[in-house]
Amino acid sequence: MSKRVMTVDDSATVRQVLQMTLEGAGYEVLQAVDGVDALRKLASESVDMLVTDLNMPNMDGITLIKEVRQDPGNRFMPIVMLTTESQPEKKQEGKSAGASGWIVKPFKPEQLLAVVRMVCPV
Amino acid sequence: MSSLLETFRDEGLELIQELEAALLELEETPEDSTLIDRVFRALHTLKGSGGLAGFDNVAGFCHEAETVFEIVRAGERQVDQALVSLTLRAQDHLKGMILHEFGDEAVDAEVTVELVAAFQALVPYQQNPLETDHEEAEGRHDGQATYRIRFRPNPSLFRQGVQPQFLLGELALLGDSVVVAQLDNVPALNEIDPEECLVYWDILLTTDYDEDAIRDVFIFVEDDCKLTVQKIDDGSQLDQPEDYKRLGEILVERGDLTESDLGKYLQEKRRLGEALVAEGAVNDSKIKAALFEQERVQKLRKERKTHDAMESIRVKSDRLDKLVNLVGEMVTVQARLSQLASSRVDADLLGISEEVERLTWDLRDQVLNIRMLPIGGTFTRFKRLVRDLGTELEKDVVLITEGGGTELDKTVIDQLNDPLVHLVRNSIGHGIESPEVRNAIGKPRKGCITLSAKHTGANVVLTIADDGAGLDVARIRAKAVEKGLVSAQAELSERELFNLIFEPGFTTAEEVSSVSGRGVGMDVVRQAVDALRGSIEVRSEAGKGTAFALKLPLTLAIIDGLLIDIAAENYIMPLSAVEECIELTRNDTEKSHGRNLVKVRGEIVPFVRLRDEFSFNGRCPEIEQVVIANLEGVRIGFVVDHVVGEHQTVIKNLGRMYQDIDGISGATILGDGRVALVLDLQKLAEKAEIKENSKFT
Numbered sequence: 125m126s127k128r129v130m131t132v133d134d135s136a137t138v139r140q141v142l143q144m145t146l147e148g149a150g151y152e153v154l155q156a157v158d159g160v161d162a163l164r165k166l167a168s169e170s171v172d173m174l175v176t177d178l179n180m181p182n183m184d185g186i187t188l189i190k191e192v193r194q195d196p197g198n199r200f201m202p203i204v205m206l207t208t209e210s211q212p213e214k215k216q217e218g219k220s221a222g223a224s225g226w227i228v229k230p231f232k233p234e235q236l237l238a239v240v241r242m243v244c245p246v
Numbered sequence: 247m248s249s250l251l252e253t254f255r256d257e258g259l260e261l262i263q264e265l266e267a268a269l270l271e272l273e274e275t276p277e278d279s280t281l282i283d284r285v286f287r288a289l290h291t292l293k294g295s296g297g298l299a300g301f302d303n304v305a306g307f308c309h310e311a312e313t314v315f316e317i318v319r320a321g322e323r324q325v326d327q328a329l330v331s332l333t334l335r336a337q338d339h340l341k342g343m344i345l346h347e348f349g350d351e352a353v354d355a356e357v358t359v360e361l362v363a364a365f366q367a368l369v370p371y372q373q374n375p376l377e378t379d380h381e382e383a384e385g386r387h388d389g390q391a392t393y394r395i396r397f398r399p400n401p402s403l404f405r406q407g408v409q410p411q412f413l414l415g416e417l418a419l420l421g422d423s424v425v426v427a428q429l430d431n432v433p434a435l436n437e438i439d440p441e442e443c444l445v446y447w448d449i450l451l452t453t454d455y456d457e458d459a460i461r462d463v464f465i466f467v468e469d470d471c472k473l474t475v476q477k478i479d480d481g482s483q484l485d486q487p488e489d490y491k492r493l494g495e496i497l498v499e500r501g502d503l504t505e506s507d508l509g510k511y512l513q514e515k516r517r518l519g520e521a522l523v524a525e526g527a528v529n530d531s532k533i534k535a536a537l538f539e540q541e542r543v544q545k546l547r548k549e550r551k552t553h554d555a556m557e558s559i560r561v562k563s564d565r566l567d568k569l570v571n572l573v574g575e576m577v578t579v580q581a582r583l584s585q586l587a588s589s590r591v592d593a594d595l596l597g598i599s600e601e602v603e604r605l606t607w608d609l610r611d612q613v614l615n616i617r618m619l620p621i622g623g624t625f626t627r628f629k630r631l632v633r634d635l636g637t638e639l640e641k642d643v644v645l646i647t648e649g650g651g652t653e654l655d656k657t658v659i660d661q662l663n664d665p666l667v668h669l670v671r672n673s674i675g676h677g678i679e680s681p682e683v684r685n686a687i688g689k690p691r692k693g694c695i696t697l698s699a700k701h702t703g704a705n706v707v708l709t710i711a712d713d714g715a716g717l718d719v720a721r722i723r724a725k726a727v728e729k730g731l732v733s734a735q736a737e738l739s740e741r742e743l744f745n746l747i748f749e750p751g752f753t754t755a756e757e758v759s760s761v762s763g764r765g766v767g768m769d770v771v772r773q774a775v776d777a778l779r780g781s782i783e784v785r786s787e788a789g790k791g792t793a794f795a796l797k798l799p800l801t802l803a804i805i806d807g808l809l810i811d812i813a814a815e816n817y818i819m820p821l822s823a824v825e826e827c828i829e830l831t832r833n834d835t836e837k838s839h840g841r842n843l844v845k846v847r848g849e850i851v852p853f854v855r856l857r858d859e860f861s862f863n864g865r866c867p868e869i870e871q872v873v874i875a876n877l878e879g880v881r882i883g884f885v886v887d888h889v890v891g892e893h894q895t896v897i898k899n900l901g902r903m904y905q906d907i908d909g910i911s912g913a914t915i916l917g918d919g920r921v922a923l924v925l926d927l928q929k930l931a932e933k934a935e936i937k938e939n940s941k942f943t
Contacts, residue, residue: 136256179291201407225465243408243412245412
């Protein structure tokens, strides 16, 4: 059974690139547009991994990661954050919230896959 | 699904609309942080999406505006009318950039530049550090090395969503690995918290990748674990003893056993491993990991040794010299055959001649190859020298060698020893500061000297670099003036100043020691390198260190030469120094008013007239040729009558009578039996320079 990845980003372009890349590598993709949308969908769907942007309206990525980790069912799920802010403190903030890793935007498909495969192989 | 470009267009235009709305509101209430956030986010998203959709211009442009709003967001700048107007203009411009991709007219590039400059002017200093470079080079290491890795994650690792087995799997992709799990932190079953990661791992990895590549595997968890990576065997070093360390030593190095405990257990009659396990001093799996390491390194070293032994036989070197001489003769005869064959109309003869030519060249390459030895053996000897000199001068120095497998002609290696010794002595004597000084200026206590070798084309470059004080330009200058080497007013480039240290009798050391300060040495180094037809270059930075780069030919016996003629006499120039050949008409000469300068693609290059240099009378041809040579980074032209072409040059010594003639380094026999002299371009250039200087003084 293929692994299911939820991608959370307010940009349609980023969502499309994520979907095309991940589906191409054999993952199943579920999209969400922001933190609130992601939490709503996670309540009814189960996923193997989360890829989320940090800077989003309604609910930002850091809050989303913290919320997701509250759910006992998602305590060990790999979470990768997408960020253009390559500053270490942003990464650190995400890590403390419970992120497993990060990808710096803009990324190339193979860079995305290298990270995704490292935390959640197909 | 619509195409990615269309998705981006729709999203981009929406964001631009949002940007406009937020900006207009911001104009009314410039203090409103929610609005500032909206502007920032729109720009930020546009940048991210643009980059992904291939609109690098949009991404780059947004970045400039975003940087300014990041400052505003941090409260370090107020929003004013000017900023809003500028950003509104930028917003219109962005729209144009996106729509251009869909058939609209291109935006005015000048406006782009203007707007970018306007945004940049609002940034007080470099706000964003350099963008992370995504094109990371593959961390390949030169040759195979073996690492001892201990990965000890914090117990909270699982809650980070990280699965250690994936990391170990990733590591296994780098090379041949053995993993031993260490369980000594795992408590009794009734005390286990299954959500905690209490296991840690010892990994032994033999890989072509370097340490950075190994650490990259753990990049996401580097703050959540203790990671040690130690290189325990370097495949590119040839001098290691075949036996590896003893079990006790390995355990102490790994921190699993203290030195004093080791002493205690060694006195027991049992085998160390058994004694340690029986006494509970070190557990079984740690011994297992250490034994794996011992076995692996021993095996690797043994393999390397048998590999070397199996494929080599010892031959007296004079036999090889004879062989090289014979091949040299053969190359000469073959050249005659080729010349003869090409002058006759005989297809059969030509066929045979070409075949002989091909075989001769193959034979030449093979024979020269036999004389090639790795420089590593020479490097090894320096370990001792550095250690002894370091102790003598009370300096803490470590020697690092790289590229020990690089091969050079045996003769070259033999003659290199003395110059290298001089350079290493100087580095320790002059370069590396004492441990106290290094401490005081914040450098590591231990000084570092790097000896490295690598191939570049037909040459090998040997570098001797130290991380010491660097050359003192002012002192070199003062000393040179004192010695009368240069006049006090002379304007000298850094390079020219550095080169002064190669003058005979030059030293800046205040006291003479057994190591340095007598001023014999650097000129000897230069002479030795010259004799090998090599060149030497100095780089130095005050406080950072000095590096000497010795560029040496791979071989001395046969070189690729450029055959030229002057007044119907043939000469050879080493092709490795030649950059290009250009024409020089009499007209050019007249225009230059007697100065020997020629313009080569915008650069003024001085030249030497070999006709004048060799005092040939008679008229030079209407169109002469200038051979542009690169001598230690300086371009100099040599004017000759004709350039004939490439020539495989077997170098013959001129014998004792003629060997000291400056500017001539040897001779060779041409295909028709005539002799051509091999020119030493460096010396010729120096002679010409001296003449030129004395003309004006």
